[in-house]
Amino acid sequence: MSEKIGETNALCPECMRTIKAEKIVENDDVYITKTCPEHGTWKVKIWSGAKHYKYLYEFSATPKVLEKFAMPTINGCPNDCGLCERHMQHSCLNVVEVTNHCNLNCPICFATANECGYNFHPDIETIRDMFQTVVNYVNSPRVVQISGGEPTVRDDLPEIVKMAKEMGIEHIEINTNAVRISNDIDYLKKLKESGVDDFYMQFDGVDDKIYSKTRGIPLFKIKENAIKNCSEVGIGVTLVVTVSPDINLYHVGDIIRYAASKVPTVKGVHFQPISYFGRYPAEPQDKNRITLPDLAREIEKQTNGMLKVDNFIPTSCSNVHCDMKSLSIVLPDRSLFPLTTMALGPPSKTDNVADKTRTEVSQFWRFIENTMDGKHENETDDGSWKTFVNRAKTHYLTVSAMAFQDVWTGETERWERCCIHTVTLDGKLVPFCLFNLTSTDGTTLYRKRTFCR
């Protein structure tokens, strides 16, 4: 028994031509189905729980578009990215890649760093132009993630960060594998002095067996030492976990408990269910994927209900099926006291959500230096509202997830509402997923077009 619940456009995974797609429900799971006249039919599971999937539409934000666009709409989404005038959400986070060099060689890498057949390591004036694109198209507060490759391979990264701040970018986070900031605290101090607000740190688990599979080498001690260094220097960290059902899904509860033990240096855990673009071992089946609802259920199970499915709400900034977030206060016994719940219903104000999200990211994830002395660490919870509020100021943990779209799962309905945009060399903004998307033979829609010049 199959029920059609929507129509959208998608891409053929082989030739990447735009084709019609349908969303259907079978056995309470939501699938995207599409047929390329030349290469066949695909049916991929994108959600579990049809009622929940439909209900989330009530959380959709009122679209807030950019004030100006780089591209007219000619061929339609996803072929005119820049953004085009049909794009329905402005930027809350801009990704600026400053190199494709890396000091690791991971088996899984969305950026296919090191071996993508081109060299991208721009000079500082080129990077200035990329920041200028952000300033041109995005209103304050501007949040930029400096990414790569591995941005910390650049000795001039502190100079780059300082330049971004001087140009009016209020919040800078560095996407890093943590190798250099673990081994080189002087470099970390320079980054702090230059104005880095937080690190977005790859973190796949608290067991080296996992790192051996995801990154090719044991890295847990390096991650631990990097967190210790960040605590010493006074920069907040978000742990970013690529979740694969085949590798570390069983481990998400341990990761959340570990993060809670490292508050307030660790501000959040951000799960990224594995997407298949860039570098990955083989064409995926549904069993190789994890949907957001399935991840939330796994988190509830592995945290013994400390964090429940119901505590995860969409940010309402991107498309409501792209992400989920929770916010909890970490109590002295390291248990979580969740503040977010679906039971409160859709948000009352869904207009201008991107501005709100940017402000939240900027204010909330910024490390509060004067709480780094650990003076709350030995505080016992007397069950009072006062203790609760005092801890809430500093001892909070976000647990969130974002389901990136690959060539099998991607759809126009979600791309058009994306608010995370990669900055290109020719002065454009491209939704992160589209920028990194690759066909079965590794062809990209936008990445190489942008960086192989």
Next chain:
Amino acid sequence: MATISAAAKEIIEKRGLKEKDVIGVVDGCGDDKIYNKESKLFIAKKEIGELTVYAVFNEAGEVQTAYSHKMKILDIVLEGETDSGWVYCKNNQPLKNGHTNLTYMGATRSGPSLTEPVSGESWFEEYLSVGALTAAEGLFQQKRA
């Protein structure tokens, strides 16, 4: 009929309360109020919509200050041993410095309170209401918005 001092009018406006609600708390409380013979002040409270509104007034019925909280008062969790200096006018029982549970948006935690175990009644003082309770309420509301 109760009156409101000039200072209290300012506070009431600043805290988003309505003067008529505060007057109503005083005029309608009868003996359901507490009295402190040292300060010669009364406190009365009333649930109005989702708020519990408190009025602090003198023997002439002039309101000196007013405040509120959205949290719902539950049971006393600690009756307390020390005398608070307040007496419940309804039964002349002394109030202790205890702890009482408050619940808001599904969360229940305690706060220091003036407790009267015989009737099971609790009152929350201004410092807590405008401090920790308001902050906690704001935290939850922020996440709801």
